[in-house]
Amino acid sequence: MTELRTANASAPEALADGSGGADSRQWAVKNVGGGLMIAASALVVLITVLYDVRGEPFPALTRHVNFGLSACVAALGIYLLRTRRRLPGWLANSMPSTAAILICLPTSMDESPDELGPLLLTWPVTFSAAVLTARVAWVTAGIAALVFAALASLNRGVDGVVLWIEASASLVVVCWMVVRVQGQALRLREALARLARTDALTGLTNRRGFDEALAREHARRGRGGPPWAVLLVDIDHFKLVNDSWGHQAGDETLRRLGALLYSSFRATDLVGRIGGEEFAVLLADCGPEDAAAQAHGLCETVRTHARDWEHPITVSVGAATDPGPVGNGSSPTELMAEADTALYAAKAAGRDQAVARV
Known part of the structure; x- marks a missing residue:
């Protein structure tokens, strides 16, 4: 990937325009x-x-x-x-x-x-x-x-x-x-x-950059911004890919999935790799119904595209949305925990599916 869709602003001229912190x-x-x-x-x-x-x-x-x-x-x-x-x-x-x-x-x-x-x-x-x-x-x-x-x-x-x-x-x-x-x-x-904010393997935002984006979106919501959502994406049985074909095959699978996720969302959304085989998507201006639809659609998208890969995979997706009243919504940590709970529910239900919590 040659470019990242991030919400980071360029370094401000703190004296000249007063836009810095x-x-x-x-x-x-x-x-x-x-x-x-x-x-x-x-x-x-x-x-x-x-x-x-x-x-x-x-x-x-x-x-x-x-x-x-x-x-x-x-x-x-x-x-x-x-x-x-x-x-x-x-x-x-x-x-x-x-x-x-x-x-x-x-x-x-x-x-x-x-x-x-x-x-x-x-x-x-x-x-x-x-x-x-x-x-x-x-x-x-x-x-x-x-x-x-x-x-x-x-x-x-x-x-x-x-x-x-x-x-x-x-x-x-x-x-x-x-x-x-x-x-x-x-x-x-x-x-x-x-x-410092880029995953070297996939070119996506890493955990540090994703957490910073979560904090910015939470602050934007606190100022009266629209609801937002988080998707957690985990590759099903990824260990089998590494064990069966080696870690180079696993790395290639991660790169291809990262590219697929990157191209599947809007320019205003942020896709990151936050763990070994775990990815996350920050959906700006996204309500509960839209988040659930995107989570289910993502499972279908990966299933359709990855069946032609050398090492086919499926993913499980957990979605969580913060549509609550301004000032009373979920914090980034709470929203990530809710999405993680939904992800484990999707895996427990048989994998290759999505569960949404609102």
């Missing part, structure tokens, strides 16, 4: 606050130590403006570290560009070009690429380059143009490198997340 959003706010505190502290150190050591102290006006900006940045950082509120997306996305503009202002007041301004401009760009999105990072880099170009050319002439070229090149390189690294890290995290 509460923990992710809170972590993002704290991350911003800590970054601002580090930036303010580093700026103070650069102003008070670096240039004095070099014997090139800041002009008084530039020094005072930078100290004032550092105090404002530190105050905002302290607020974000202490608050429990989620940072609005528009504010998070606009902060790096605003910081870049503020960095350009005191730099333009100095009549002789220096390297501190371009160095500081890399901070908001790096922050945008690492914490927000690539789009915000490139917008920040573009705004920083434009503002720096205007101020440098007005106040420093040819030297300002040269400094702008150096600063713009640095911003582009830094932005490209951080965005590229973040993109690779995101793709790796997504791949690992898929592997």
Whole structure:
């Protein structure tokens, strides 16, 4: 199977759109606050130590403006570290560009070009690429380059143009490198997340991924969503397949059954392999009668298709539905237990059949 029908959303940009969970959003706010505190502290150190050591102290006006900006940045950082509120997306996305503009202002007041301004401009760009999105990072880099170009050319002439070229090149390189690294890290995290929720043999969702989907569907039902159902599917006498033809034949049978189940349900449903020869199907927006009909139909589908396989099989199916009042329905654990009870009833009744509990 090349694709899984899952309800998992892609990794959210917790700061940019606020779609992440509460923990992710809170972590993002704290991350911003800590970054601002580090930036303010580093700026103070650069102003008070670096240039004095070099014997090139800041002009008084530039020094005072930078100290004032550092105090404002530190105050905002302290607020974000202490608050429990989620940072609005528009504010998070606009902060790096605003910081870049503020960095350009005191730099333009100095009549002789220096390297501190371009160095500081890399901070908001790096922050945008690492914490927000690539789009915000490139917008920040573009705004920083434009503002720096205007101020440098007005106040420093040819030297300002040269400094702008150096600063713009640095911003582009830094932005490209951080965005590229973040993109690779995101793709790796997504791949690992898929592997952690995928059964290696069949390509279906594994028990972990299926349990997470159950929890999401239960929460959706609690918010007033439609009823939902679970089917548990077990291969009849599967041990005979392994004992008679070997485990390779058993693996092939599991793969073929997984593909058959996958193609037998809607795109909104979720099929998973949750045990050795046991599969499960989460039926979204499914009432009791529909769940029972699908369970019986599945037995017939497997019986019809598998009779032509090299190692024919049949399945037993247990179905359980949660049609109860919103807030009073079965939990995922209870619903799985009811489906399991129905499955054992189907096996006790002779196998190759379905039993539904509502």
